[in-house]
Each structure stands twice: as C-alpha cells, then as structure tokens.
Amino acid sequence: MSSHHAPIRVAQWATGAVGREAIAGILDAPGLELVAVKVHSPGKAGADAGNGASTTLSVDELLAARPDVVVYTPRTPSVDEVCHLLAAGVDVVTTAFCFHPARMAEPDRSRLLEAARAGGSTLHGSGLNPGNFSAAVPLALSGLVHRLRKVSLTERADWAVYESTSITFDAMRFGWPPEDVSESASDLLAFNADLFRQQVWLLGDALGADLDEVATEHEVVVTEERIPVFDRVIEPGTVNAQRWRWTGRSAGVDLVEIDCRWTVGPTTADWPAAQHGWTLQLEGDPSVSAHLMTLASFSEPRSMADHVRAASVATAMQVVNAIPHVHAAPPGFASSADLPVPRSLRGFRA
Numbered sequence: 326m327s328s329h330h331a332p333i334r335v336a337q338w339a340t341g342a343v344g345r346e347a348i349a350g351i352l353d354a355p356g357l358e359l360v361a362v363k364v365h366s367p368g369k370a371g372a373d374a375g376n377g378a379s380t381t382l383s384v385d386e387l388l389a390a391r392p393d394v395v396v397y398t399p400r401t402p403s404v405d406e407v408c409h410l411l412a413a414g415v416d417v418v419t420t421a422f423c424f425h426p427a428r429m430a431e432p433d434r435s436r437l438l439e440a441a442r443a444g445g446s447t448l449h450g451s452g453l454n455p456g457n458f459s460a461a462v463p464l465a466l467s468g469l470v471h472r473l474r475k476v477s478l479t480e481r482a483d484w485a486v487y488e489s490t491s492i493t494f495d496a497m498r499f500g501w502p503p504e505d506v507s508e509s510a511s512d513l514l515a516f517n518a519d520l521f522r523q524q525v526w527l528l529g530d531a532l533g534a535d536l537d538e539v540a541t542e543h544e545v546v547v548t549e550e551r552i553p554v555f556d557r558v559i560e561p562g563t564v565n566a567q568r569w570r571w572t573g574r575s576a577g578v579d580l581v582e583i584d585c586r587w588t589v590g591p592t593t594a595d596w597p598a599a600q601h602g603w604t605l606q607l608e609g610d611p612s613v614s615a616h617l618m619t620l621a622s623f624s625e626p627r628s629m630a631d632h633v634r635a636a637s638v639a640t641a642m643q644v645v646n647a648i649p650h651v652h653a654a655p656p657g658f659a660s661s662a663d664l665p666v667p668r669s670l671r672g673f674r675a
C-alpha cells in the first residue's frame with residue numbers, strides 16, 4: 326500500500342510462539358498499525374504490547390480499539406470466536422485453521438461464511454505448512470508446468486529441538502503408548518489430520534485434479550531408548566516417530582500427496598530417507614523439484630533456539646504479509662489459492 330493511505334489497524338490475538346512473532350512483524354510493517362493485543366493467560370494482561378497498546382483479556386476491549394484485521398493465532402481455534410470477529414466487521418487472518426474452507430466440515434463452514442457476509446469481512450488461513458509450502462509455493466511452481474501428473478510434499482522434522490513440549494507431547498501425543506496415538510483416539514490429532522486433508526483438497530481443487538477422495542495413512546514407531554526432551558521424557562515402548570500421509574486420488578490414481586515424517590530423537594523407522602525440511606516435487610511436463618528450509622541464517626552462526634524460532638517467524642509472517650490482500654478482498658473466504666502471493670511488507674527497509 327502506498328504511504329498516503331491510512332494504515333490498516335491490526336489487533337493480535339494470542340501471544341504464543343507465533344503470536345509474538347506476528348506482533349514484531351506488524352510493528353515493523355509499513356502500512357500496518359498495531360492497535361490491540363488479546364491474551365489468554367491472565368498473567369499476561371495489562372502489559373505494554375510494544376507501541377503503547379496494552380494487552381487485554383477482553384474481546385470487547387479488542388473490538389473497542391477498532392481493528393480492521395485480527396491476526397488470530399491461539400493454540401486451539403474456536404469457530405465461535407472467529408464468527409464473533411467476522412460479524413463485527415473485522416477481517417481475520419489465522420495460522421490455526423481454515424486453510425481451504427471449501428472442504429471444511431459443516432456446519433462450521435456455513436457459520437463462518439454467514440458471519441463474514443453479515444460483517445462484510447474476510448477470513449484467510451495460512452502459515453508455513455499448512456500454508457506457504459503446501460499451497461502458495463506449489464501453486465506458484467505449477468506455473469512452470471504444461472501438464473501435471475503428481476504433486477507431492479515431504480516434510481521431515483525432528484521435534485526434539487522444539488521447545489513447545491506441550492504441543493509435542495500433549496497435542497501430537499509423542500511419548501504415548503501406540504494404541505493412544507491415532508485419529509480416533511485424539512480429537513486434536515483428528516483436527517490436525519483434517520487440516521492436512523484440506524490442504525491436499527486445496528491443491529487438487531486449484532489444479533483441476535478432480536479428486537474423489539483424500540485418504541489418510543498413519544504409522545507410528547516406538548522407541549527402545551529413553552529420550553529426554555527439555556522438561557519431558559519419551560519412555561521406552563512409547564511413540565517417538567509418526568508418519569502421516571494424506572493422498573488425493575482420482576479414479577484410483579494418486580495425484581496429490583503430503584507426507585510428514587516426524588520423529589523425536591533417533592528412530593528405528595525404516596521409512597525412505599528424506600532431507601530435513603520440505604521437499605516439493607511436481608511430476609509432469611516438465612518435472613520440477615525444490616527443497617525448502619527455514620533457518621535463522623544460512624551464513625552466520627546462530628543458536629538452535631534461533632533456528633527453531635525461524636519456523637514461527639515464517640508462519641506468522643505469511644499471514645501478516647497477507648493482511649493488505651485480505652483487507653482488500655471481497656467478503657467471505659480467501660484461501661491461498663484465491664489471494665495474490667504475499668510478499669514481505671518490510672522487505673529490505675531499515
């Protein structure tokens with residue numbers, strides 16, 4: 326946006342790993358103004374959000390700051406909360422869900438759409454994966470291709486470096502007995518699996534794949550060793566490796582696949598070797614491949630904590646940088662396939 330326009334008023338919802346980076350990004354972005362920060366933990370209320378705005382527990386106070394857009398990054402999203410914001414006329418960008426609303430379960434989809442129409446507001450979900458690496462980048466690379474045969478994204482990550490152990494252990498259920506680590510045993514794993522299924526549908530729908538189904542395969546492997554992870558421990562006999570594969574098929578042919586191979590520490594899993602990070606392959610005419618990583622720096626020494634943090638920065642910036650596009654979009658849903666690819670708002674600026 327050019328400098329003579331009024332800045333877009335932005336409020337941040339939640340100050341976890343992603344929310345903190347979103348605040349830093351909003352404060353530094355030309356054309357955005359941070360007007361409110363909503364926190365969940367009472368101990369975090371009443372603090373300076375970074376530019377004089379103070380943090381609040383109250384949604385009413387957040388709305389009283391008249392935000393144009395809310396960056397919604399809670400640990401667990403609530404359709405009620407997002408409907409409330411949309412109906413109040415506030416656009417919402419989120420890293421937590423709604424990556425491909427067209428394939429979202431009813432009645433959530435209809436409720437969100439109704440609220441957006443009532444408020445004349447727009448909802449956009451994105452991030453790193455789901456988000457940029459599994460939607461914006463493959464769609465951009467598909468621009469090189471005459472005819473596609475398959476799109477696949479492989480994510481290889483060792484969560485042992487990831488300090489948010491409540492997500493690793495409580496949400497993703499690493500360290501649990503194998504019979505408790507499945508979609509049917511955990512609402513959170515089921516929710517997570519559905520987000521990735523939606524992402525496969527998004528690529529299929531956007532690229533004319535005419536998918537019949539998105540199948541989920543889930544495999545777990547237990548550790549024989551005791552593996553300490555920050556404040557927690559993975560005990561022998563519990564799960565320390567999970568492979569999730571979401572495959573979009575048309576007439577029995579695999580066309581779109583997201584394959585996540587996640588471990589915590591060393592594993593005996595005999596999965597095909599994959600480079601750490603994200604490997605994207607478009608099979609077609611021509612075939613195109615890219616390996617993607619986020620690190621704090623490729624040229625300077627940085628701590629492991631900084632490298633891990635880089636993924637949260639990337640996740641936050643993908644939706645912060647999308648704010649001008651989302652704010653300009655018509656009311657309703659705006660997926661990564663609908664919007665122009667966000668670019669860094671701050672860029673090289675000092």
Ligand SMILES: NC(=O)c1ccc[n+]([C@@H]2O[C@H](COP(=O)([O-])OP(=O)(O)OC[C@H]3O[C@@H](n4cnc5c(N)ncnc54)[C@H](OP(=O)(O)O)[C@@H]3O)[C@@H](O)[C@H]2O)c1
Binds near residue numbers: 369489
């Ligand atoms: N798409 C992607 O690529 C991607 C990547 C990473 C994360 N994510 C998603 O982005 C969201 C934020 O991730 P994160 O790493 O920032 O998570 P986080 O650090 O675990 O927590 C986010 C914040 O949620 C609030 N919170 C905690 N417990 C809560 C509860 N019981 N009810 C309501 N709020 C609660 C807290 O806010 P306060 O600090 O304000 O009290 C917490 O700091 C999550 O939904 C995550 O799954 C997406």
